[in-house]
Amino acid sequence: MIAVAAVFAVWVIYANLFTISDPLILGILFVSGIYTIMFVAIGATQNAPDRVPLYDWALSALSLVSGIYFFVNAGAISDRISLLHDFTLMQLVFGSALLGLTLEATRRTTGLGLTGVVVVFLAYNLFGYLLPPPFGHGVSEYTYLLDILVFTTDGVFGVPVQVVASYVFLFVMFGTLLSKAGGGEFFFNVAALLTGRSRGGPAKIAVISSGLYGTMSGSPTSDVVATGSITIPVMKRLGYKARFAAAVEVAASTGGSAMPPIMGSAAFILAEYTGVGYQQVVLAALVPAFLYYLGVFTQVHFRAVRDDLRPSEDEIPSVAQTFRTGWVFLIPILGIILALSWGYSPTFTAGIGVLGVVAASMLLKATRLSVWQIVEGLGETTLRILPVAGACAAAGLVIGGLSMTGLGMKAANVILTISNGQPAVTLVIAAVVTIILGLGMPTPSAYILAAVLVGPALAELGFPILQSHMFLLYFAVLSALTPPIAVAALAAAAIADEDSFKIAFSAVRLAAVGFLLPFAFVSNPGLLLLADPLSNVIAVVGGLFATAAIGISIEGSVGILLRPVERLVLSLAAVAAVLPFTMVALIGIAVIGAMLVRYAVVAYSSAPQKTAG
DSSP states (O other), X not given: OHHHHHHHHHHHHHHHHTOOOOXXXXXXXXXXXHHHHHHHHSOSSTTOOSXXXXXHHHHHHHXXXXXXXXXXXXXXXXXXXXXXXXXXXXXXXXXXXXXXXXXXXXXXXXXXXXXXXXXXXXXXXXXXXXXXXXXXXOOOOHHHHHHHHHSSTTTTTSHHHHHIIIIIHHHHHHHHHHHHTTHHHHHHHHHHHHHTTSTTHHHHHHHHHHHHHHHHHOOHHHHHHHHHHHHHHHHHHTTOOHHHHHHHHHHHHHGGGGOTTTOXXXXXXXXXXXXXXXXXXXXXXXXXXXXXXXXXXXXXXXXXXXXXXXXXXGGXXXXXXXXXXXXXXXXXXXXXXXXXXXXXXXXXXXXHHHHHHHHHHTTSXXXXXXXXXXXXXXXXXXXXXXHHHHHHHXXXXXXXXXXXXXXXXXXXXXXXXXXXXXXXXXXXXXXXXXXXXXXXXXXXXXXXXXXXXTHHHHHHTTOOHHHHHHHHHHHHHHTTTOTTTOHHHHHHHHHHTSOHHHHHHHHHHHTHHHHHHHHHHHHOGGGGTOSOHHHHHHHHHHHHHHHHHHHHHHHTBSSSBOOHHHHHHHXXXXXXXXXXXXXXXXXXXXXXXXXXXXXXXXXXXXXXXXXXX
């Protein structure tokens, strides 16, 4: 399986970097290849037998044959005019087969949640004409549905799959190979080196290492499993409660999906869907991502100060240990940063990252990748992509169906009617709807659904496209830790041996800044570096002070307990500090700064002094 998956990964590299593929042909070959591997790699149920049953081989073979048929007839499919040319029998058979395979692939990779959503949308496309206005639409036959969803680039082969088949795949390959060479351990050691000796050190290591790992994985669940398997037991061993240890890991891992440069596949989809350059998306995401982690870090620090949580020196590596071999991992990361800054495409940038990892790993014996490790990295990349590909193919069905019926604009009108066109109320509704759409779903799927259902309402009110879609992306990301499902908390619960529901509520508290940030950068473009230089500087400084104030207010302690009125003043000053009005922002910054200075003086004067000699 690894070998076959590696061969598929090599084809993806070739198709993206060395040929100019027609989007339809690229989509056909990618989807059929992924499905062929998927039905052998992922069982029909959790209790599936170890041996691949005959029906899975049949589904895999059907995927391969369908791909061959679509590839051989790609010219005829491209030339046909949708809704005017009748289907041949073979087109009807293989089109229906691909639609059914997509639904089953979605069920196996993401569960019944997203599959149910897709089925509801398909049912609406077929039978929505029975509904009263404004939700009803014209009569649409099955062949009309099949035509749009399978025989154009508006459905299964649409933007989500095109993005996954190109730079998402290559960036995941970069992360996998970097991890194979020891990059994950290097990032963990860097985090330990930076914060391990301070109070709350293990929790701070979890925050930083999860953020760094998130730049590679982009998946909250995989981030929790990869870094939490180390950090959670260490925190528990040093006296942290299991609930708090797991919540720190969940909050930190969830933010990885919003951490540049990869940001999970949803960021690439955002760039394609909005028409905004990927480099601009990455630049805009820098400050919010830093503020998110600063918020989690601030709360972790003051919780550790309050509870006097001490570090363990045994867990901390030295600078020499960390960089003796780890310096080589800075080379591919620097290559990606330079390629993005020089304006290269995301696909080419990812290719540079992949080649950079392999080349850099060869410089030292300790990091050198063997031929089999490279094959394993390629194969594991394909297997990691399976859930994302299944979710994005399903999302393509939803997008194609919405374009048929115009449900997106109808949903936008309903949202605007409920909010009475009030921008603030509309944003709150948009946030709640996006979180609900994301419960139990991968981040890309949650963002795509929000973009097509909620995005038009924000556009109708005049919100700039990048700010509004970053708003939706953030809440799609945060849905991974939001109760009642909180998939990231479910992963942490197994490691911490704690109730996932309790972990999720604690994680929401630690990630409070993340829930407030989208409202801040929608109203203040300076937080996304989209305003003039002076406004950007004031916004960033205001964001830093506001984040610290919110973290202190939530924890209610800076070494001394704060009174309720002080916490209220800090919260109000934090709001003022991020408003897009210069004088108001400066006043908020000044108030927070004065209070922080006062707390520092009081904490220092009340600390026990060491005697000389």
